[in-house]
Amino acid sequence: MADLVEYIYEDQDILVCHKKAGMATEGAGAGRMDLVSAARNYLARKQRSEKAGRQRNLPPYIATVNRLDAPVEGVLVLAKNKKAASDIALQVKEKRTDKYYYALCYGAPKEDKGALNDNLIRREDTGLALAISDEEAASLSDGAVTLSSGEKVRLIGGDVKKAKLEYEVIAKNNETSLLRIHLLTGRFHQIRVQLSSRNMPIVGDEKYGSSESIEYSKKIENKAVCLVAYSFSFRHPGTKKRVTFEILPDNKEIKELLTKL
Numbered sequence: 181m182a183d184l185v186e187y188i189y190e191d192q193d194i195l196v197c198h199k200k201a202g203m204a205t206e207g208a209g210a211g212r213m214d215l216v217s218a219a220r221n222y223l224a225r226k227q228r229s230e231k232a233g234r235q236r237n238l239p240p241y242i243a244t245v246n247r248l249d250a251p252v253e254g255v256l257v258l259a260k261n262k263k264a265a266s267d268i269a270l271q272v273k274e275k276r277t278d279k280y281y282y283a284l285c286y287g288a289p290k291e292d293k294g295a296l297n298d299n300l301i302r303r304e305d306t307g308l309a310l311a312i313s314d315e316e317a318a319s320l321s322d323g324a325v326t327l328s329s330g331e332k333v334r335l336i337g338g339d340v341k342k343a344k345l346e347y348e349v350i351a352k353n354n355e356t357s358l359l360r361i362h363l364l365t366g367r368f369h370q371i372r373v374q375l376s377s378r379n380m381p382i383v384g385d386e387k388y389g390s391s392e393s394i395e396y397s398k399k400i401e402n403k404a405v406c407l408v409a410y411s412f413s414f415r416h417p418g419t420k421k422r423v424t425f426e427i428l429p430d431n432k433e434i435k436e437l438l439t440k441l
Contacts, residue, residue: 183200184200184215184218185200185215185218186200187219191418192260193259193418194260195223195242195257195258196258197215197255197257198427199253199255201251201404201405201430201431206244216244220239240260243258243262244257245269245414246277253404255409255411256412263417264417267415271414277412278424279362279363282434282438283371283382283406284356284357284383284437285375285380286355286356286380286390287355288352289378293348293349295345295346297342297344298343300342300367300373302335311373311374311377320339342365345363347361351437351440355396356433372405376390382405383397384402385407406434411426412425
């Protein structure tokens, strides 16, 4: 699994990774490597090398400050001490960080630039996210909502969450559009479900894709979710200076469109 993570920056406070598509951030389960475990092993090997012949150290401290779905490629920052973890976590909570994504959609928005605002729930029966109307959100009672179809849906977490993002179309062809997305809230599967709810699912997304988008993915022989978290900005917990870490996507479909801009 070493090829599913690339370490792009490191200092005493943070370790910045390029997580490749297919690797879970953490909790991958028995027999599978996740990014947190891989990073801890990486730091432990460095520690053993640097402290060769000395007393064995404790396992390296690692904490996630942002997460990505397993199928999603992108920049992921790990804190190497509790102070750094608390500092960046507070920035995330207070919305003082900036996260940008590329999303290749099957279809295109009506406007080339705009904002999407939705009520999101996570269904208890399927575990998937769903965008619902204000009227459906207002029906929330005892951890469940009633959809316009009359179906009563119980929620994981028991509440409705607001989801916001800004987007700009930066390339398009007859079937797809490439969006640059500024993520304003960090909800479960947010970008994937917000775009899918507007009939422009992300290419390669089998969970939220349409039959047409899934068929298109097969036609172009794409097996990845075409969503990349390419930029993450925050105030460094040590230097207190604003830092930005960016990657060039490995995703073939997105990379090809970016090179034509």
